[in-house]
Every structure is written in C-alpha cells, then in structure tokens.
Amino acid sequence: MPIHFDTLALHAGSPPDPATGARAVPIYQSASFVFKDADHAAALFNAERPG
Numbered sequence: 001m002p003i004h005f006d007t008l009a010l011h012a013g014s015p016p017d018p019a020t021g022a023r024a025v026p027i028y029q030s031a032s033f034v035f036k037d038a039d040h041a042a043a044l045f046n047a048e049r050p051g
Contacts, residue, residue, distance in 0.1 A: 016023050035041035043049040 011023050014023065035044070040049075044051045
C-alpha cells in the first residue's frame with residue numbers, strides 16, 4: 001500500500017518513541033482550569049456566571 005502525501009505530512013520526520021514505538025504524539029482529551037475559589041467554580045458549573 002503506497003503512503004500518500006497526507007500521511008507523510010503528518011508522520012514524516014519524527015522518529016518513533018523508543019519506549020513505546022509510538023510514531024505520533026497522542027491526543028490527550030483532557031483539560032484543567034483554575035478557579036478563584038470553590039464558589040467561583042460552583043457558579044460556573046451551575047451556569048450562574050459566564051465562563
């Protein structure tokens with residue numbers, strides 16, 4: 001199967017990770033946020049305040 005340009009553009013030039021063999025950096029679907037205090041966080045999660 002030939003390697004297409006899009007595949008090369010994404011994966012070429014990066015050696016595999018020596019520990020895992022991964023070719024590309026994984027996508028981490030997580031985030032973290034900083035709140036002023038617990039009340040600030042509660043107001044945001046309860047949609048009482050924009051943010």
